[in-house]
Amino acid sequence: MELPESIRGFIAERISRYPNKKALLIPALMECQKLFGQVTPEAAQAVASELDLPFAEVQSVISFYTMLNRRPTGEFLIAMCGTWNCEHGGTAALIEHFTKKYGVEPGEVTKDGKFTLLRVECLADCHNAPSSQFYHRGEDFKAYWVNNLTVELFDQVLDEVAAGGPAALRERLVRIEDKANPPDDRRWIWLVTTNSQYPAWVEQAGGEYIVHDAYGRLGDLKQENPQLFAEIQAALKG
């Protein structure tokens, strides 16, 4: 197999920064992983030729790194964190739900080819436990955080993603709580979504609630994620 043009471009763009080609081995293998959802022996061979490395050396490196898969994965690879914060938040129930729903074990591909779930270690997203990332392979590879999960929400996300593709991985509302120790008289909430937990304050204008999140991450919700906007409106009214 020829190394795909995009990966050759990736290597060519960076090679001048390094004293040798070998330095790009792991980034190049990650590009294969993103494209194919795994690093096939053919892809490993192609990377080895491109970087002038022995095939065995490339295989030995692949076997060391957990993000480089040597088995086929589904269209979406779900990296589900099982380290303590997430385990405490309910990872085991999420994994059990997945295995029952699809009749496959972690690491296997669901029959419809859509999903593979892997239990991984801490994703540095511990405040959003239980946390996961969904990876959508291909030229337009993208990773999505899906965290603060409950079994019901996970089930819903899986169904909607299976039917609607990556667009269904939009940020969703999980719950709204009061922020502990509000700093002033404004209405402070603790907004929990499938992307993050935000301190935020709310104002009412023109019959709707406007949410200002402290991290400046939500942006113009009404434009960018009208469903989340609607979910927040409903929750704040209720």
Add this chain to the structure above:
Amino acid sequence: MAKGNPILQNGVISEWITPVTTLNNELGIRSLADYKAKARYIPEGSPGGYRSAEKVYKDIDAETIIEQVKAAGIRGKGGAGFPAGLKWSFVPKNHPGPKYLAINADEGEPGTFKDRFILEDCPHRLIEGAMIACKAFGAHDAFCYIRGEFYDAIAILDRAVKEAYAAGILGDKPFGVDYPMHFTVHTGAGAYICGEETSMLSSIMGERGHPRMKPPFPAVEGLWRKPTIINNVETIATVPAVFDAGPDWFTRRGTEKSPGIKLVSVSGCVRNPGWWEVEYGVPISTIIDELAGGLKPGRKLKAVIPGGSSCPLLQPAFADTPFDYESVMKAGSMLGSAAMIVLDDTVDIVKVMHNFSHFYAHESCGKCTPCREGTRWMLMIHERILAGGGSPADLELLKDIVNGIEAKSFCPLGDAAAWPVKSAVNRYAEDYERYFKAAQAEIESTGNPLAEAG
């Protein structure tokens, strides 16, 4: 501002503001234009990013840079707390080069989530810090090793680097000064051990992430056997403020030995988990109660892990310990990466240790026997205890295994695996004993099948 206060002086805004990343009331400063227009170095300073690097490139020589960073007392934020300026001074001055800066963005220590937000919300602050650090010890190339899972951070930093090149900030003549400066984003592929500095170098060079023997220390022989400085993302992101606000801004804050500020990430059994920037020396209880919203109603504190999963558990009696390297050490733990994991009275310490042992057994690189075998044994013993097969002898057995790993492993991952378990069996033995009693009761109620068979 009084010593030992969380940075709260701008009302709530500064509660989650991260002075290191933006020092501004606006987060999400991702573009160069925004960084130049809006980013402040200290909350009370005036806006204007890249001002520090420009000043340093035009007017400040290498020795003065190191002196200033030493004077500010900036300590490494990745775990060990080693003074940054001192580390930089270890690079041989007469070395012909090339020399390298390798920025550690592996952020793998369970409980740690802070570097991610510097990368995502203020990438130019990191680039600016890297430029200053490189000039301090004569490097022209910075590599930022980002863990593979941080796809967003990688894309955002990559874009910021491109912008900086296009604007002539990076490249052959930064700010028109003849000091070429290159910055490269390099991805990992999922291995906690690659956060250990010498493993990270192996990984950047395209190898399995195995640690290397020290000495030679990386400052003398690192990447491609050239002098290499390894610093955490937050350490590097702290540097630019020194050249705007001056070293005293840091030494006026925190404690004498741990001056300045630190990002903490708080997770576990708190109402509002998240990350904040605090002065060193703030009591642990203040961070838990005032920043993270305290425990859930009706719960009691059981343990605090102050610096990520590698650190010993602290009992509630130590909740008021000032959060600085020396005080936390004195209390019997470590500040580590300032990843505070809070455990309340509903948490079973045996399950926590089972989980941690799973982590270290999975992440052990396998190079040395004490860690490779010891972490597996710790996992299997915890599995057996949880399955109802524990006996009081297991406490001694665990202590024995800990003793076989601690200070006998090739790299600090072994210690990191052993310390939490050591503290758990010593400080929370009653949690283990509950399992042993249950196991004993089970045997007594069903009879011992082995005895009957005999």
